[in-house]
Amino acid sequence: MRLSPALWKMSTEAVLEGVFAISKPLGMSSAQVIRDCQQYFNPSTYFKPLVEAQVDKLRNESQTSYKKRRLAKRSAQVKMGHGGTLDPLATGVLILGIGSGTKSLQSFLDCxxxxxxxxxxxxxxxxxxxxxxxxxxxxxxxxxxxxxxxxxxxxxxxxxxxxxxxxxxxxxxxxxxxxxxxxxxxxxxxxxxxxxxxxxxxxxxxxxxxxxxxxxxxxxxxxxxxxxxxxxxxxxxxxxxxxxxxxxxxxxxxxxxxxxxxxxxxxxxxxxxxxDIPPHKRRKPSKNPALMSGALGQLPASPVPGRGSNLVQTPSADAPLPWTxxxxxxxxxxxxxxxxxxxxxxxxxxxxxxxxxxxxxxxxxxxxGDFSLGVNCLEYADLSKGEKEWAPKVSKLLAEWQAKHPYPVRTQPAFRTDRNQDFAKAKRPRQVSPSRSNDNGQAESSKRVKAEEQQPESVADKPTEQQSIPASGDEAPQKQAEESGGV
The missing domain is CATH 3.30.70.3190 (Alpha-Beta Plaits)
Known part of the structure; x- marks a missing residue:
């Protein structure tokens, strides 16, 4: 499948996490709106780097292969939340957070x-x-x-x-x-x-x-x-x-x-x-392979019909009057x-x-808050029009949020699993064996520090096993980004 230049550019650049607003339709719960968004976002090209980053992070943090498989399966979707529920009877602005943006949703409860x-x-x-x-x-x-x-x-x-x-x-x-x-x-x-x-x-x-x-x-x-x-x-x-x-x-x-x-x-x-809890019954996996949203035409209005859909019906003008x-x-x-x-x-x-x-x-x-219908709010109907319709709009809304609330941005090259594993090993603190501690509870490394202070300058300037060796090439900024929470 050949991607359009706009989608290819968005898939290779940084994925902006953050907060945006969507127009919730009548009769749908807030939780159902999130599930619908995830059905369109998960297989998309635009959010693919974000999903991969979440999977890699959990795999590196887990200790056993069983945990790795379980966490990878659970995290293979766009992390989302809402900034306060909106009644199924209501329509209008529903604020959603993506990735790290979910940490900012609490502030919208008080606006x-x-x-x-x-x-x-x-x-x-x-x-x-x-x-x-x-x-x-x-x-x-x-x-x-x-x-x-x-x-x-x-x-x-x-x-x-x-x-x-x-x-x-x-x-x-x-x-x-x-x-x-x-x-x-x-x-x-x-x-x-x-x-x-x-x-x-x-x-x-x-x-x-x-x-x-x-x-x-x-x-x-x-x-x-x-x-x-x-x-x-x-x-x-x-x-x-x-x-x-x-x-x-x-x-x-x-x-x-x-x-x-x-x-x-x-x-x-x-x-x-x-x-609004989804049914405990597990759905059978789809026989069709995951495709990019909109690649084969319009998708249904609600891809996951369930308890959160069609909760309220529009009143009929032909209904009998309850008064005389x-x-x-x-x-x-x-x-x-x-x-x-x-x-x-x-x-x-x-x-x-x-x-x-x-x-x-x-x-x-x-x-x-700062989100209004018709100004900076995604229309729910845009989801069914495909990724080429909703991805540029979501990207613009997230970019506006990022400009007002800057924090480290995930980039495509940062998702290589082998580098993440190397950096995870490099960040592990050196373990000191209890048998090498003296009676006062001081580690043997303290003696080395004093010995190095007494050495000549030419010797002390040389790297020792207790000194960290800086990364070289393009790995240096990569490691710095990881330590600052950017990966």
Whole structure:
């Protein structure tokens, strides 16, 4: 196969590791996006040097041939991670790290993010979005744009936010949804998070009957509804700085205990978001040899369909209406928030503030940190167009990151296994036999140093077995790069 000049140049030059952003499509988990990227990146020409470098490094570090084979098999793919999950219901910027760039992903958990969401009023669900099950329905005819804009003032600046009931956030060592699943009482003091909304703007107002957003049709069970009412009452009491009275606490315990025997299995979408684990079943290896991405035409949109794909479906405009009148209003709202902010909680709480209920119908993240859609973000659809389409774009994004965050760059000649083995041997410290140490615990090498200091200059200048001999030719910079962490 003959490579194009552009791909050949990229394959022979340095491979830039770092961070870039990709536009995540609807219905896909963050972990699935990484698996899809690896399916395109692993067999590519562009990332071949990086994969070989990872394999060689692990082989040289392992002690046995069994470990070498096992590590080589596990490392034969591009090392990747993400800078914070993005809901399957959401679209937008998902930050990914490649190689050494994964070490920088932690910083993106604390950066500001911009979201756009659509709040649909009149109903609340167990997941606080349109994919959950109905917990309660409230009147909505009185909701106006002016009322919503007025109540939005409660969410500007810093405040304590209570996480959603079925989020993956743990309380007292157990996720909140486990309390509902097991029918056990939740902690009396639900720990809120201090968050900050730096910007909040109502972008678009949808009058009743002018939009296609729908409530879900599935209703929650009675036990779920009772537990949700308990959670919301605790939240309200905490917000008003009032503790539960003994009578209220006993009433809550009685209501929850009555349903403890019920064993219910919930379809927890928030849990799938964080714990997106691939199936334990091993896939059979493909009979076809690995080819360069795009060499034989377009690849499928999702090369590894699994639990992380098609988690959320686009609502159908032909679906029957869950109301008999014009239905509730909806609002598109944009916000810039700090780390730890739950957009679905904002939608739920805003519905309560306007005297009704609310859920998150849509969610998009157009910006996270320095990455923005349409500016410096790779389109997910570019992956299926082949390496000639995505490789130059990824290279450009990684080069921009490298220019702002310089660190040692891997180069093609640095991947020779024989040199790595020679340098690994050269870096091994000289072992001193315990039998050659004196009674004071000093090594025999200390005596040699003193003896050399007493020798004439002509003798001391000569290299001894204790002095390192510098590498010659092109091996000198190679060894220096290795010792500085560049290989």
């Amino acid at each position: 500001t993010k911009t979201y756009e969401t659509i709040v649909l009023f009149g109903a609340a669900t167990d997941s606080y979005d349109r994919t959950g099950r109905i917990l309660t329905k409230r009147p909505y005819d009185h909701i106006t744009r002016e009322l919503v804009e007025k109540e939005m003032d409660n969410f500007r600046g810093k405040f304590e936010q209570i996480p959603p009931l079925y989020s993956a956030l743990k309380m007292e060592g157990k996720p909140l949804y486990e309390y509902a699943r097991e029918g056990k009482p939740i902690p009396r003091e639900i720990i809120g998070r201090e968050v900050e909304v730096k910007e909040l703007e109502l972008l678009e107002w949808f009058e009743p009957g002018t939009h296609n957003h729908r409530w879900p049709t599935a209703e929650a069970e009675t036990a779920e509804k009772n537990l949700a009412e308990q959670v919301w009452r605790v939240e309200k009491n905490q917000a008003n700085a009032r503790k539960l009275t003994p009578e209220e606490a006993a009433e809550d315990d009685k209501a929850v205990t009555a349903h403890e025997a019920m064993k219910r299995q919930f379809d927890v979408r928030q849990d799938e978001l964080v714990r 009148d014009k239905g509730p209003a909806a609002a598109r709202i944009r916000m810039t928030v700090t780390s730890g902010f739950y957009v679905r909680s904002f939608c739920h709480d805003l519905g309560q503030k306007v005297g009704s209920a609310g859920l998150m119908a849509e969610l998009s993240r157009p910006r996270q």
